[in-house]
Amino acid sequence: MSASLKILHLFPRLLGLNGESGNVDILRLRSEWRGLPVEITRHDGGASAGFGEADLVFIGSGPTSAQLLAHPLVLDVAAELRELAADGRPFLAIGAGFQLLGQTIALEGGDVLEGAGVFPVATRHGGTRVVGDFVVESPRLGTVVGFENRGSFVDVGPHGTLGRVVYGRGNTETPFEEGFWEDNLLGTHMHGPILANNPGLADSLLDTARTRRGLSYTDPAPERLREIDDRAREARGTIAAAPLSE
Amino acid sequence: MALRTTAAVLVGRAVRVAARLRGGGSAIPGNIALRIDPGFLERTIARIPHGVVAVSGSNGKSTTTNMLAAIIRAHGLSVFTNPSGGNLPQGIASALLSEVSAGGRLNKDIAILEIDEGYGTRLAELLKPRTVLLLNIQIDQLNRYHEPDRVATMLGRVATASTDGLILNREDNFLVDMDARIPGRSGRRVSFFGGVPSLVDDASHGVASADRFDEGSAVPGSRAAAVEVVALDGARATLAIDPWTADGETGDSDAAGDAPSRTEIEVRLPARGMHYALDAAGAAATARSVLGERFRPELVTRALDTLETVYGRGEMLEVAGEQIEIIMMKNPASLQLNLDSLEGAPEQVFLAVDEGTPDPSWIYDIDFSALDHVDGITGSKAWQFAVRFGYLGIPVGEVDLDVRRALKAFLARPKPATGHKVMILNYEQMMLIRKILGFKELEGGGAA
Structure with missing residues (x-):
């Protein structure tokens, strides 16, 4: 077996409304440019082939219509996903995908969907939709920026989060904390290619995956990543300096 | 009444x-x-x-x-x-x-x-x-x-x-x-x-x-x-x-x-x-x-x-004797379709995107293979585009958030040997740049 990282991309067809497949490309390139090859398995439903080998799991966001279609497909593989999570494989879950991997989703009509139970969180659809730049201060990574577009609340209980909201709303009515981040599990409503603006987050996920497998990079700091990371720092600075919302 | x-x-x-x-x-x-x-x-x-x-x-x-x-x-x-x-x-x-x-x-x-x-x-x-x-x-x-x-x-x-x-x-x-x-x-x-x-x-x-x-x-x-x-x-x-x-x-x-x-x-x-x-x-x-x-x-x-084109929809501007094609990137589909219709990678290309495109996440769904480089990027979203081009391996000349300065630098670039320069702009930047270049007649509003 050649040494490569395996990324499992869940429901790329249904859940990828906001350019979120960009996150998977970014993870792949950041590893490959450092000399560690990556294989990507895309799962759009059906048998959970190749799940056991996954080193990192990604699930993106989508409209409610797509979320409802993805729901039974997620439940089909829920047990396997919980096993992967318990085994320390890093997860990045965004928006609708984060909600589906939680415990419950209360829909606006009153129905409550059961989630995959990977994340100990509960979602409630409703409230005023929040749309705009999103700035979060993460104790581990510093300033994390992106875009927030959600019409729901997520209750993460006493658990750890991505960080404190500096601009935007965050998990609940009270602007305070955003997302869920404990050990290998990271979930957020900072949608779109969150890893583009925040390469530190990508590296953290890759490090968790690599360390578990005992894999190392041959070239940890290639020039072209340094250049991209400089640009990402400028992008974060531009957004954080003058965040806007509707 | x-x-x-x-x-x-x-x-x-x-x-x-x-x-x-x-x-x-x-x-x-x-x-x-x-x-x-x-x-x-x-x-x-x-x-x-x-x-x-x-x-x-x-x-x-x-x-x-x-x-x-x-x-x-x-x-x-x-x-x-x-x-x-x-x-x-x-x-x-x-x-x-x-x-x-x-x-x-x-x-x-x-x-x-x-x-x-x-x-x-x-x-x-x-x-x-x-x-x-x-x-x-x-x-x-x-x-x-x-x-x-x-x-x-x-x-x-x-x-x-x-x-x-x-x-x-x-x-x-x-x-x-x-x-x-x-x-x-x-x-x-x-x-x-x-x-x-x-x-x-x-x-x-x-x-x-x-x-x-x-x-x-x-x-x-x-x-x-x-x-x-x-x-x-x-x-x-x-x-x-x-x-x-x-x-x-x-x-x-x-x-x-x-x-x-x-x-x-x-x-x-x-x-x-x-x-x-x-x-x-x-x-x-x-x-x-x-x-x-x-x-x-x-x-x-x-x-x-005999129809005149609408601003930014396949429009060709003449600036100081030079032809500049304007491609408006209103949203993913219009950008993709316009990129697809380019005849070969443009020799000189400039991009300007600002807050009129509040969330450019979708650029990760766009196939940019019609471009082999970008000479200049401006507007408040410039760095986000520069990151995207970085991962695509598309070389980026200069990023300058000052629109006037970036535009001046782009116009000063040598005339392309074939054809014309290309500017890819969102709506707001298109209106601003038209104004900077002295095209006074603006559209009737709607962006208010």
């Missing part, structure tokens, strides 16, 4: 003159007129003899409205239309101000109005369109509409308002069966436009229709088209047009192409690209629906031959 209307018109006009002197039109005059006389727009429009044709969809509204107005004028009717971008109530009211008498009368036969999909429901109530043309539903401004399904619902309400004619793009995932998803209405003719499968499939990203996750009752392309794009050669397209029949059409007859009596015409497009050919087909199908037996296919050719 008459006095109120007169006041609305006169004050609105005065504001309009003041705004023009300052170097730009806007929606403000219309806004003021509507405050003085809230019924001004509705009442004036209701008096137009042939009523209102509403054009909506994610992309191509301005181009198609422009084409349709020209085709209808070529048939001898006088047309009231809103300038591109002025597609909210206040923008339409602003456009009315320059055309009405002080008493609020409009001396036109028909109104052809592009309407913003987000305001579609409100505008449909206000304007009561007899005919509705829906172009497409593409991934567009998710920050504003959240998801394509919502846009489909909004446009469904506009379609429902049509009394005489409904014209739909059969290549669009959401529009192909729109007629079956809205309440039927006797006397409403439904017709379709589209392209032959080889052309639709050949466009490298198809027609960029948004994914639809519920079950449709018809597959895109399956409805018979009253107007079909049958050939495309650069910026010229051939349209095949069904003869008009008095007993209407359902779009359900056997595959188009069999009818021996179809008329083929050649038309000039604003620029290369299948999306422009479909816009022309939509405009022709709508003119056919509105005019009925008075419709003359050859007048479509004549009208489109």
Whole structure:
């Protein structure tokens, strides 16, 4: 077996409304440019082939219509996903995908969907939709920026989060904390290619995956990543300096 | 009431003159007129003899409205239309101000109005369109509409308002069966436009229709088209047009192409690209629906031959003796389709994107392989684009958030050996850069 990282991309067809497949490309390139090859398995439903080998799991966001279609497909593989999570494989879950991997989703009509139970969180659809730049201060990574577009609340209980909201709303009515981040599990409503603006987050996920497998990079700091990371720092600075919302 | 209307018109006009002197039109005059006389727009429009044709969809509204107005004028009717971008109530009211008498009368036969999909429901109530043309539903401004399904619902309400004619793009995932998803209405003719499968499939990203996750009752392309794009050669397209029949059409007859009596015409497009050919087909199908037996296919050719392009839609600007092609990136679909229609990677290319595109996440869904480098990027989103190009391995010359300085540096670059320079701009940057370059005549508003 050649040494490569395996990324499992869940429901790329249904859940990828906001350019979120960009996150998977970014993870792949950041590893490959450092000399560690990556294989990507895309799962759009059906048998959970190749799940056991996954080193990192990604699930993106989508409209409610797509979320409802993805729901039974997620439940089909829920047990396997919980096993992967318990085994320390890093997860990045965004928006609708984060909600589906939680415990419950209360829909606006009153129905409550059961989630995959990977994340100990509960979602409630409703409230005023929040749309705009999103700035979060993460104790581990510093300033994390992106875009927030959600019409729901997520209750993460006493658990750890991505960080404190500096601009935007965050998990609940009270602007305070955003997302869920404990050990290998990271979930957020900072949608779109969150890893583009925040390469530190990508590296953290890759490090968790690599360390578990005992894999190392041959070239940890290639020039072209340094250049991209400089640009990402400028992008974060531009957004954080003058965040806007509707 | 008459006095109120007169006041609305006169004050609105005065504001309009003041705004023009300052170097730009806007929606403000219309806004003021509507405050003085809230019924001004509705009442004036209701008096137009042939009523209102509403054009909506994610992309191509301005181009198609422009084409349709020209085709209808070529048939001898006088047309009231809103300038591109002025597609909210206040923008339409602003456009009315320059055309009405002080008493609020409009001396036109028909109104052809592009309407913003987000305001579609409100505008449909206000304007009561007899005919509705829906172009497409593409991934567009998710920050504003959240998801394509919502846009489909909004446009469904506009379609429902049509009394005489409904014209739909059969290549669009959401529009192909729109007629079956809205309440039927006797006397409403439904017709379709589209392209032959080889052309639709050949466009490298198809027609960029948004994914639809519920079950449709018809597959895109399956409805018979009253107007079909049958050939495309650069910026010229051939349209095949069904003869008009008095007993209407359902779009359900056997595959188009069999009818021996179809008329083929050649038309000039604003620029290369299948999306422009479909816009022309939509405009022709709508003119056919509105005019009925008075419709003359050859007048479509004549009208489109002499049409001026709408700002930023395949427009070529001349700056200091140099040709610059403007590509407007309004949303993912328009950017992708315009990139696909480039003839080879541009030698000199500049990109400017600002807060008018609040969330550029979707650039990770765009295939940028039509570019082999970018010379300069500006606007507040510049660094986010620079990151994307970094991961794509597309070299980036200079990133400078100062638009004037970046523009100056780009214009100073050597003339391309072949062809022209290319600027890829979002709407707001296009307006700003036109102004910086001294193109004073701005659009009628709508961005307010």
